[in-house]
Amino acid sequence: MMRTFLPPGAGRSSALPLLVLSLLSLSLLVSPAALANDYPTESRVDYVLGCMAANGNSYLTMQKCSCSIDVIAEHLSYETYEQVATVMGMQDQRGELGVLFRTERGMQDQVQALHQAQADANLRCF
Structure with missing residues (x-):
């Protein structure tokens, strides 16, 4: 975290605009990829363990499965992934x-988006 140091006797109100500008400039430095990386570690690990159980428990499979969840995270926000x-x-x-979950169009579109992300992950990682 960036700290703003004030000279002795300086009031906090004079440092507030500097602090706001500093925070705004830091937010511009954050890459879009970092903002898209909103998946909690627990969810990533859960995905990798399930993927490994389906594809073999080897180090190479772990690398491929880790790659796969990273690709999915590029396509879908964590909120969408959870939904x-x-x-x-x-x-x-x-x-x-x-029946509602099998037939509602919006839900099926989200499932299709996940399938497309998984297809891309398979092409790129496996």
């Missing part, structure tokens, strides 16, 4: 609730 995971989990439900 898709919920939709996919609810599609297996019986009755009207399951």
